[in-house]
Amino acid sequence: MMNAFESFGISPRLLETAEKAEEKITPHLKKTEQAEQENQLKVLAAFKNNRVSDFHFAPTSGYGYDDSGRDTLDRVYAEVFGCESAFVRQGMVSGTHAIASMLFGVLRPGDALLAATGSPYDTLRSVIGIEGSHPGTLREFNIGYRQVDLKEGRVDIDGILDALDEKCVKAVLVQRSRGYEWRLSLSISQIEELCSKIKAKRPDVIIMVDNCYGEFVETREPVSAGADVMAGSLIKNPGGGLAPSGGYIAGRADIVGMCAARAISPGIELECGASLVSPKIFFQGFFMAPHIVAQSLKSALFCGALFEELGYQVSPRPSQPRSDIIQAVRLGSAEKVVAFCRGLQSASPVDSFVSPTPSPMPGYESEVIMAAGTFVQGASIEISADAPMRPPFDVYMQGGLTYPSAKAAILSAAQNVLDLK
């Protein structure tokens, strides 16, 4: 065992630290295992209730009328996520595409969007029109924007309620995950409290959740906690590491219909869209997702515990609650961020020989470095790390299809950082 790790360049000293880290995370694994079990039963029940069968796995072409695989997958997602309706499409390009469709589906000219959890995820800032100068933003369609920042890392409920005095605020955007921010993810019970306070003041306001990286971390999703609609990416949690692309929007049926009208076309909405790839991989990925998310959480816990042992600040700390799969490590210098990403990449199954380099990315304003030696290009449910190249030089790692492979990649990242000194 020692030798096998040593052939990956991991020193005996780091392996000792890794053992300590594994001991430290043991008490925190129970919660993850319980959530995995409960979520797996929910998924299984939805497959049974919707009579998922071999004939649902046939690809379709053209308009995709009466595509029973697609329609059944929509129903399975809706049931598991506690929603009236779900719009799951392999042709959705990314999480940004799904979330942008949700924003444009809900908001109308003259309305304003309120971001309740501070500045939204990098790519969404371009969609809203508060960063960059791209055509077709919310702003160009005369949709206003308000933002209430987090206060000491927590949702500023009073600030949000004050902002709701403005009648033009028609929708609230809540980001569950930390994104590239040094803050804790929002738990489902925090989302529930936030939704009930918003609705008590403004029952007409539509609450939208950016659910990226959150699915299956807890045993409920935001819509069952009072949100109206949520969206996410299939190359993150719900694709279970198998979905080769796609996104979803799920929630109240009328709102999902509005979002599909925007994403596809009014009049067509949920009725068309061929399954060019067999829906099987999407069903199987969703079936695997509770387990894969649990493996990712264990990997994140290990990474946090290991770097804490090595003397770095980490967020969340191993003992803190999690509602997404991201682990942040404050490395403190550009060299260490690059070393971490290169180490992680070099112990990945695909493109291990590639050396990640910071570069501009579409939708992101600062340069970004990304390590993703993944089967599905850029899939961050597979072991991966990203960092915007800006102080204080935090790296964000997430994913891991299997804990043993993620552990190897994390140790390789740590070794590379240690070797800098």
Ligand SMILES: *Cc1c(COP(=O)(O)O)cnc(C)c1O
């Ligand atoms: C990943 C992510 C998105 C969407 O990003 P894509 O790369 O377009 O899938 C949006 N919000 C958050 C919090 C995310 O993690």
